[in-house]
Amino acid sequence: MPRLKLTIAYVGTNYCGWQIQAFSRRPQPTVQEELERVAERVLGTPVRIFGSGRTDSGVHAEGQVAHFDVPEDKADRDWQRTFNAMLPDDIAVLDVERVASDFHARINATGKIYAYSLWLTRRYTPPRLFPFVWATGPVDVAAMDAAARHLEGTHDFSTFRNVGTEVETCVRTLRSISRSPHGPLPGADTPDYARVGIPLQLTWYFEADGFLKQMVRNLMGTLVACGTGKLSPDAVPSLLAACDRAQAPATAPAQGLSLARVLY
Amino acid sequence: MPRLKLTIAYVGTNYCGWQIQAFSRRPQPTVQEELERVAERVLGTPVRIFGSGRTDSGVHAEGQVAHFDVPEDKADRDWQRTFNAMLPDDIAVLDVERVASDFHARINATGKIYAYSLWLTRRYTPPRLFPFVWATGPVDVAAMDAAARHLEGTHDFSTFRNVGTEVETCVRTLRSISRSPHGPLPGADTPDYARVGIPLQLTWYFEADGFLKQMVRNLMGTLVACGTGKLSPDAVPSLLAACDRAQAPATAPAQGLSLARVLY
Known part of the structure; x- marks a missing residue:
C-alpha cells in the first residue's frame, strides 16, 4: 500500500502528548488519536499512524513526522486539506509527501x-x-x-x-x-x-x-x-x-x- | 489620590472585549473586570479602571493603557507584581507608572x-x-x-x-x-x-x-x-x-x- 509521510505542528497544551496511552484514564486526548480519528473517518477502517517518537504531555511540535498507509485509490487525495479541515485548530498538517513503502518515521530518523x-x-x-x-x-x-x-x-x-x-x-x-x-x-x-x-x-x-x-x-x-x-x-x-x-x-x-x- | 497608568497586554480570545458590558448575560468576562477584580481585592473597596477605549470581543492588545486611583499609602506598592500574580495568564501588566492626577487614559490619548x-x-x-x-x-x-x-x-x-x-x-x-x-x-x-x-x-x-x-x-x-x-x-x-x-x-x-x- 502507498505510504504517506506527514509533517505536523501542534500546540501541546491541551494534549496528553503525542502517543496513545494504553489503559489511559486521562480525559485529555493525544495528538496521535486526533490524527487517527481523521484518517479512520476518511478510510472507514482503523488506521495506525506511526510517529517519529513521543512528545511529553504539554510539549509542542513545529515539525513532528509520522507515516501511515493508505489504499492506492486514496493515495492521491488531498490529504493535507482533509486533515486540516477535520483536525482541531491546535494541530496542523504542514506537509504530506508520498514516500517509499519501507519508510518508517521512527526507524529512519537520523x-x-x-x-x-x-x-x-x-x-x-x-x-x-x-x-x-x-x-x-x-x-x-x-x-x-x-x-x-x-x-x-x-x-x-x-x-x-x-x-x-x-x-x-x-x-x-x-x-x-x-x-x-x-x-x-x-x-x-x-x-x-x-x-x-x-x-x-x-x-x-x-x-x-x-x-x-x-x-x-x-x-x-x-x-x-x-x-x-x-x-x-x-x-x-x-x-x-x-x-x-x-x-x-x-x-x-x-x-x-x-x-x-x-x-x- | 495618586493615579497609576497601566500598560496591558492580553490575548482577547476568551474575553468579551475590554469593557464591562452593562446588562450583559454573556458568560465571558471582560479584561476590565479582571483588572478591577484584582484592584478591589487589594484595596478592599470597589475600583473603576478607565481604559483608553474599548476593544471588541476576541481582539487582542499588546499595549492597551488604563488608569486608576489608589490611596497614597498604596501608591508605592509593587502593583505590577500584584496584578501579574493575580491575573489570569492571558492578561499581563507590562508596565505601571505613577502619573499626574489629571492624566486620563482615554481623553489624553493623541x-x-x-x-x-x-x-x-x-x-x-x-x-x-x-x-x-x-x-x-x-x-x-x-x-x-x-x-x-x-x-x-x-x-x-x-x-x-x-x-x-x-x-x-x-x-x-x-x-x-x-x-x-x-x-x-x-x-x-x-x-x-x-x-x-x-x-x-x-x-x-x-x-x-x-x-x-x-x-x-x-x-x-x-x-x-x-x-x-x-x-x-x-x-x-x-x-x-x-x-x-x-x-x-x-x-x-x-x-x-x-x-x-x-x-x-
Missing part, C-alpha cells in the same frame, strides 16, 4: 532538533508567549554556553534521562546545542515589544541522533541551573560522568519545549 | 496604533498563530498598498464604521497604514518554518488620532477585498466618499486584530 524557549524577566510574561516559554527570569548566558560545551558530544546521558521507557543504551550523540542570537524579539515589529529593547526571549536548539525520555528538559534544567548560579558549568562533566539522575537539577517544564524537526 | 495580521496560505495555519491571524490565503500586496494610499489622511470614515456607539463626528485622521516588510517569518528561527522560504504572515499597522467602532476591521476587510481582486483599489475613494457602510466589503474577523499602542 536525528532530531528540539527547541526550548526561556522568557528572561519575571516581571511579566507576554500572554501570547505564556504557553511556549519557561519564565526563568534573568540568566547568565555565558555560563549556559560554557555548560553546553561540556554536554555536546557522544556520552552516556543516564544523568539526564527519566526512567519509564526501556532502552538498550543511554549513549547518544548530542551534535550541538545552539541558541538564538541576541537579535530582535519575535514580535519586535509591534511597537510595544520593541521598546523593551533587549531580547527577553531566548531559544536553545538541541540536535542529537536521538533523545532519551525527558532528556532535553533535563539538559535545559541543568543549563538554567548554571544560568542562575545554582550550578557551576565546571561541575557539568562530573555530573555527566556520574550517570545518576538524582544528582542533576530539576527537569525543566514541558511548555517551553517544542520538537522542531526530525532529520532523515 | 492617537492609537492597531496591528492586523494575515496568514497567506489556506493550506494550513500554524497552531501557534491560529488565534492571531486571519487566514485569507494569497493576497496581492501591491493592490493593498495602492488602496491604503487612498485611505490615509483626514476623512469622514462613516463607510468604515459600524453603528452602536454615539459619536459627534466620523471624521478621523488616519496618519498612516504601513505593513511589515517581506522579511523573515516570526518563528523563522525554527527549521520547519524557515523552509517555507516566503513570509506567510504579514502585519498591517494603522495609526490614527482615533478610531470609530470596528473601523480597523472594516478598513482591513476593504484592503483584503482589494488584495483578493474583489475590489479595485481605484474604487476606494468613491467608497470613502459614499459615507455608507453598506457599500464596503465585510468586516475582517476580530482575531487578527491587536491594539498595539496608545500614544500620549
